[in-house]
Each structure stands twice: as structure tokens, then as C-alpha cells.
Amino acid sequence: MTNSVRVDVAVSQSQVRPDVNYTILWDDYSSQENVISLPAYVELHADRLRLHFAEFVDQVSLTPLNSGTVSELLLIRKDFSYWWMTLFASTRWDPTSNINHAVKLLAFAEICEKISATQVSVQLSHTRIVSTIQTFCATKGIALAEPPVQHKQPIRRLPQFRALAAIGKFALTHRRVNELDSKSQSGTFIVDHFVRFNESSIDEGQYDSQYWNALGSDLLSDKHGVRWSHHFVPGFRSINATEQLLAKLNAKSSDQHAQFETRLRATCVLPLLRELRQLRRLARHSRNSSSLFVDQRSGVDFTAFFEEQWIESLCGSTAVRHLIILRQQETLLKSLPKQRIGLFLCENQPWETAFTYAWHKHGHGKLTAVVHAPIRFWDLRYFTLARALRDNQHNATNKPTPSVVAVNSPISRLFMEEAHAPAHRLVDVESLMFNYLASGNTSQTVRQDVLLIVGDFFPHLNDRLISLIQNAKCVQQTSLEIIFKPHPMNTELPDLSGLPNVHVSTTNLDELLPRTSAAICCNSSTAALECYLSGVKTISYVDPQALNSSPLRGVSGAVFVTSREELDAALNDTHADHQHDQPLLIIDPTTPRWKELLA
Structure with a gap:
């Protein structure tokens, strides 16, 4: 006869009961005999769990649906899969990505297997977590102490209505946003975020950015100036106010500045609607697959966490914005003379995939993704990028990648190498934002x-x-x-x-x-x-x-x-040790590595 192993899943130590064999604490680092801290377990087994989740993302892309895999059915160009622009594939840093919950659920599944759990009681208030745990237990033959909780499915028609409204809204909000001038012979193109700059210097025609100002004259080697494409950042100023500020800058600058997302051309609307229809077809196919978000290794069904963002990526306002970005970047980069050098702030966001694809499609030069800060261990955006860099065989569904990735910290290089990014695709550069530390x-x-x-x-x-x-x-x-x-x-x-x-x-x-x-x-x-x-x-x-x-x-x-x-x-504690054995940032005010990269 199999011994009964009763498990409580609780938020914190205050909920621990003496009449169960084990208690798994969901949001508490406390631990004692027969009490398992899930955050501590994740920290202890972080390398394995991080790789497990990355492989689950790959599994979803390769899931067969109808007449092909997910990534194949999302080929909206003959050599570009929209898969890489979905919120799920982007492995975002945002809490709404639900990666934190997913990693904890993978850890929970491991623990249940190790302790041979036979009954689980869930004392959590998060409906989706409770529902996912209960579904997992049901598939593994683990008894439940409470009635099943049903997760409310997303209303599917709302994203489609939002998508149509989003086209009109984008056209309205961006109607005064000018495109970059394609007549300039500048051969240097930089994409960044329109924050972290000295606004008072705009009146003098200077773009004094914390991201780039440490380069000084190194960016002035192009006699025709630099093309700047700036991402609008909500919360600081309106789109129109940003446009006015850029117009003031352009009036006195030898460089060109424009917003990354510009006015919507009327000729883009019909192609956009056709592409939306293609994405919606895949959304219908994916709804018929009950196993799309089931991790094959652990058996955890993540549908409750990822289906909503998946539908939003294919049918909602997010789909509209991403498709507009792709089409605008194709149009812009086709119109420009050949760009010798391209730089962009790298965060593995969906727009980067569109920009990189369009850059290579139209035959421009060396494209460098600049990681402007040390990479955090759990930032899976870069883990996804590193794994994509190793794909050396051409495949239509491969992720478009930059020529090289510039890292400014041994922490970042180690991260990318552990994710098996090829060494020749990584280049060390000085940390521009933190160069003041050299003093x-x-x-x-x-x-x-x-x-x-x-x-x-x-x-x-x-x-x-x-x-x-x-x-x-x-x-x-x-x-x-x-x-x-x-x-x-x-x-x-x-x-x-x-x-x-x-x-x-x-x-x-x-x-x-x-x-x-x-x-x-x-x-x-x-x-x-x-x-x-x-x-x-x-x-x-x-x-x-x-x-x-x-x-x-x-x-x-x-x-x-x-x-x-x-x-x-x-x-x-007055005896804290501030010593470290090796440099954690690459710092040199003379920026020799950057000079070599830009030469």
C-alpha cells in the first residue's frame, strides 16, 4: 500500500498546519522541517529551471497545427515568421508575461514528483495559479482537497474589436509624426528610447543622451551626420509634444531625428487587414489545440497564463501595432541609401525583430545590438536572443538577428555564453552610461x-x-x-x-x-x-x-x-565587504573598444 503524502500549498509561514506531511510556501523564503520555500527552491535550481522554460517556449513554436508548426503558420513573409513578434515568444520582462508564475509552477511540479505527493490542498487566492495546480494534479493522479476552480476564459471577440479600433487610433495619434528623410547620405543609423537626455541642450541642436554621450566625437565620423530613430516613451510627454521637440532639434542639428513609429500611410491599411486575417486564422487553429501551452516534460498546462496574451498578439491591438511597425520599417529601410553602421538598444522587444529583418532584407551593413546595462539572470529576453544567435543554418522561421551583440559587462558576456551564443557574435564595449565610475x-x-x-x-x-x-x-x-x-x-x-x-x-x-x-x-x-x-x-x-x-x-x-x-x-552591519575579485563593468573613458567597433 502506497503511503499517503499530503501537501499544503500556502502563501506564507503563518498558514503552516501540523497535520500535513509537507507545506510548500509560494511567496515566502521561510523554511523549516517539512516546509519548502518555493522562492528558495527556484533560486537553488535557477539554471535548470531557466533552461526548462526556454525549451518550453521553443516547444510551443514547434507545435504542429493544421498544416504546419506554429512558427511556420506565422510566416507572414516568405522569410519572416510573426512568431518572433508575439508577446509569448518575446519572453518579456514585464510582470504580465507571467514567466514568474510559470517558473514557480515548474518548480512545484518537480517538488511534487520528488516527494511523491498523493494529495494537495491549495491555500492561494490567485485563481489562475490554483486552477493550473489543480489541472496538473488531476493529470498526475494526485487527489485534491478542494473543489476544482475554473479559470475564466478570455472573451475572444473583444481583441478583434480592439484591433480595428487600434488602426483608427494609430492613424489619429500619429498623423503629425514625420518620417526620417531618406535624401540624406548619412550612413549611420541609431535606434534608442527618447528618455535620459538633457532637454535644455535641444535648443542648441545637441542630443545629449545618457545612452550615447560618452562616445563624443566617435559618432561624428560620418560627415553626413547620424540618423536617429527614437522610441516614444509614454508618461513624459505626448506624441505631439515629442514631435515638436524633435522638430526643434532638427532645425539646428546636422543629424536627423524622428520618432520610430510614424504616420500611417493609407497604402498600408489593406495589406495590414490581410495580415490580420492571416493571424486570426492561426488563432482559430490554436484554439482547437488543447495542448498548445502544455509543457511536455512536466505536464503543467500553462494555458491560463499564456492564452490571453497569445490571442492579443494575434487578434488584438498588439497585433495591429506590431504589423504596423514591421511594414513601416520595411518601407523606411528600403528608401534609405545603404547604411554602413546600425546600432540599437537591445532588449529583445518585438520591434527589434521587425527592424532587424528589414535591415538585412534591404542590404544594409553591420548591425549591432547594444546591451546598455548588465543582463539580469532571469531576463529571458536575452536568453532567447542568445539561443537564436547560434542558428547558423538558414531557415525561414529563424529569428532575424543582429550582426553582433555588444556587451559592456563580464556579467552579460557570461550570461550569453551560458546560453550558448557563439563567441564571434559577441563583442565587448565600454559601459557608456556608467563611464563616470572611472573617476x-x-x-x-x-x-x-x-x-x-x-x-x-x-x-x-x-x-x-x-x-x-x-x-x-x-x-x-x-x-x-x-x-x-x-x-x-x-x-x-x-x-x-x-x-x-x-x-x-x-x-x-x-x-x-x-x-x-x-x-x-x-x-x-x-x-x-x-x-x-x-x-x-x-x-x-x-x-x-x-x-x-x-x-x-x-x-x-x-x-x-x-x-x-x-x-x-x-x-x-559595519563590516560589509565591498571588495570584488574582477571588474563587473568594462570602463574606459577613452572608449577604445567602441572606436574599433565603429571604425
């Missing part, structure tokens, strides 16, 4: 009277970070001035009312760090590395509801905390 640590020359809280890109992570900090005793009792520095691309501030002597500062980190006694960051913050390299005590909060994506993960001397007690201890 050395000045923190000992001024009074260190600041406790710095570094905000994250995502508001919900900031909320949880502030909740932890305001409950720490030594924070409430500190005599230090507390400064919250928001992320430059996040204008939504958390509630800081529970913190003493706090104010918000948008001053650049290089000006704040000399005064900083200690910095507290979310575990996904690239700024944590900047603080650490400045010699500041840097404490990263490992949020149990998120994956540990800190760039300091695995760095000796880095400090991580999971609770207010650990935060108190870290802040009170």
Missing part, C-alpha cells in the same frame, strides 16, 4: 548622511520594497536623510508617508552616491550594481513574489535580504 570613488570626501532608496521600473515592486523598509526598526530610528530616487522611466511614486525624513529626488545617481551611507534596491535594479561599484553599502531586497534578477546575483560581498529583520541586520 573613482569619491564617497570618502563628503559627509555620508543619506539612506538612498532606489526605485524600480515597476510600481508594484516599489510598493513592496517601501512596505519592507518602513517596517524596519533602524529605518524608523535613523538620523540619516532618506531619499527616494524614482526610476527615470517610472513616474508613479509609491506611498512614502510611513518613512521619516524622506523626500524624492530625480538627481542623477552619480551626484547622490557620494553622500550615500547605504542604498536599498529592488532585486531587479541595475542601479544596485552602480551603487555597489561606487563603494556604497548596497542592500538588495529579494522579493519572494518575483524572481531574483539582481545584476549582483552571485557577486561576492553583495548583500541580499528577504525580511525586515534581515534588513535591520544588514543596515547595522
Whole structure:
């Protein structure tokens, strides 16, 4: 007779019951006998779980549907598969990607197999997680202690209505957005985000960008100037205000500047509708496949997490925007004289695939994807890119890739190499945004009277970070001035009312760090590395509801905390080790590697 192994799945340690064999804590790093912390398990087995999820994404692309695989049926050009522009294939960093939940579910499946679970009770409020766990248990013959929970399926007609409305909205909002002038003989093309620049320099015809200004004259080698294509970033200014700012810049600049997404040409509408119809056909086929998002290795059915974004990518407003981007980039890059050099900020977003495809299709020169910050361990966008770089045989469904990927940190190179990116497709360059660190640590020359809280890109992570900090005793009792520095691309501030002597500062980190006694960051913050390299005590909060994506993960001397007690201890520790064995960024003010790349 098989022994009964009863398992509770709970949020935190406060829910642990003595009458079960094991308790799996979903969002808690606490552990004790027969209590398994799922976040800790994921951290321990991170390499295997990361690869497992990446292989699951590949599995979906190769799933046969009707007359071909998913990626084959998405060939909207003879040599371009729209698969690479879907939200699912992009393995986004955004929390709505649900990758965090998926990785935890893979870990849960492993644990159930290891402990031979025979009954599971789920004490979670997240309906989709509960539904997925229950479906998994049913397929594995594991008894359930509660009635099944049904996940509400997405209403399928709404994305299609949104798609039609999105065409009209795009045409309206972008009607005054000009395209890049194709008459210039410039041979250098750069794509970036229209943030992190000195707006006051626009009046002088200068684009003083934190992303690129460290290059100085290196970008001036083209006597015809540089073509700049800027991504509009919501939350800072409107599309029309951005267009006016670019017009002011173009009036005095020898370079050309335009927004990446421009006015919609009337000739694009009918082809766009035809391509939408093709995507909708695949959406109908995929609905008839109950196994599209079932991981073959673990048996976990991820439909509840990925079907909605899948339908949105094929039928919704996202599909419209992506198809417009593809068509606009094809039109633009066909009209330009041959570009000798292309650079773009690399985040493996869908637009990059469209831009890269169009760039190579129309015979332009060397295209470099620039990874402007160290890659986080769990940022699967780059894992997907690295795996695509190794495809050396031409296949119509292969991902379009840049000529090379420029990395500015040994952390990033190691990440890409571990994902088996070919060495000849990677090139080391200096870190442009952090080049000021070459001047050395000045923190000992001024009074260190600041406790710095570094905000994250995502508001919900900031909320949880502030909740932890305001409950720490030594924070409430500190005599230090507390400064919250928001992320430059996040204008939504958390509630800081529970913190003493706090104010918000948008001053650049290089000006704040000399005064900083200690910095507290979310575990996904690239700024944590900047603080650490400045010699500041840097404490990263490992949020149990998120994956540990800190760039300091695995760095000796880095400090991580999971609770207010650990935060108190870290802040009170006067013997923190800030030494590191090897450079974590490539820094050289003379930028010799960049000079060689641009030559």
C-alpha cells in the first residue's frame, strides 16, 4: 500500500498546519522541517529551471497545427515568421508575461514528483495559479482537497474589436509624426528610447543622451551626420509634444531625428487587414489545440497564463501595432541609401525583430545590438536572443538577428555564453552610461548622511520594497536623510508617508552616491550594481513574489535580504565587504573598444 503524502500549498509561514506531511510556501523564503520555500527552491535550481522554460517556449513554436508548426503558420513573409513578434515568444520582462508564475509552477511540479505527493490542498487566492495546480494534479493522479476552480476564459471577440479600433487610433495619434528623410547620405543609423537626455541642450541642436554621450566625437565620423530613430516613451510627454521637440532639434542639428513609429500611410491599411486575417486564422487553429501551452516534460498546462496574451498578439491591438511597425520599417529601410553602421538598444522587444529583418532584407551593413546595462539572470529576453544567435543554418522561421551583440559587462558576456551564443557574435564595449565610475570613488570626501532608496521600473515592486523598509526598526530610528530616487522611466511614486525624513529626488545617481551611507534596491535594479561599484553599502531586497534578477546575483560581498529583520541586520552591519575579485563593468573613458567597433 502506497503511503499517503499530503501537501499544503500556502502563501506564507503563518498558514503552516501540523497535520500535513509537507507545506510548500509560494511567496515566502521561510523554511523549516517539512516546509519548502518555493522562492528558495527556484533560486537553488535557477539554471535548470531557466533552461526548462526556454525549451518550453521553443516547444510551443514547434507545435504542429493544421498544416504546419506554429512558427511556420506565422510566416507572414516568405522569410519572416510573426512568431518572433508575439508577446509569448518575446519572453518579456514585464510582470504580465507571467514567466514568474510559470517558473514557480515548474518548480512545484518537480517538488511534487520528488516527494511523491498523493494529495494537495491549495491555500492561494490567485485563481489562475490554483486552477493550473489543480489541472496538473488531476493529470498526475494526485487527489485534491478542494473543489476544482475554473479559470475564466478570455472573451475572444473583444481583441478583434480592439484591433480595428487600434488602426483608427494609430492613424489619429500619429498623423503629425514625420518620417526620417531618406535624401540624406548619412550612413549611420541609431535606434534608442527618447528618455535620459538633457532637454535644455535641444535648443542648441545637441542630443545629449545618457545612452550615447560618452562616445563624443566617435559618432561624428560620418560627415553626413547620424540618423536617429527614437522610441516614444509614454508618461513624459505626448506624441505631439515629442514631435515638436524633435522638430526643434532638427532645425539646428546636422543629424536627423524622428520618432520610430510614424504616420500611417493609407497604402498600408489593406495589406495590414490581410495580415490580420492571416493571424486570426492561426488563432482559430490554436484554439482547437488543447495542448498548445502544455509543457511536455512536466505536464503543467500553462494555458491560463499564456492564452490571453497569445490571442492579443494575434487578434488584438498588439497585433495591429506590431504589423504596423514591421511594414513601416520595411518601407523606411528600403528608401534609405545603404547604411554602413546600425546600432540599437537591445532588449529583445518585438520591434527589434521587425527592424532587424528589414535591415538585412534591404542590404544594409553591420548591425549591432547594444546591451546598455548588465543582463539580469532571469531576463529571458536575452536568453532567447542568445539561443537564436547560434542558428547558423538558414531557415525561414529563424529569428532575424543582429550582426553582433555588444556587451559592456563580464556579467552579460557570461550570461550569453551560458546560453550558448557563439563567441564571434559577441563583442565587448565600454559601459557608456556608467563611464563616470572611472573617476573613482569619491564617497570618502563628503559627509555620508543619506539612506538612498532606489526605485524600480515597476510600481508594484516599489510598493513592496517601501512596505519592507518602513517596517524596519533602524529605518524608523535613523538620523540619516532618506531619499527616494524614482526610476527615470517610472513616474508613479509609491506611498512614502510611513518613512521619516524622506523626500524624492530625480538627481542623477552619480551626484547622490557620494553622500550615500547605504542604498536599498529592488532585486531587479541595475542601479544596485552602480551603487555597489561606487563603494556604497548596497542592500538588495529579494522579493519572494518575483524572481531574483539582481545584476549582483552571485557577486561576492553583495548583500541580499528577504525580511525586515534581515534588513535591520544588514543596515547595522559595519563590516560589509565591498571588495570584488574582477571588474563587473568594462570602463574606459577613452572608449577604445567602441572606436574599433565603429571604425
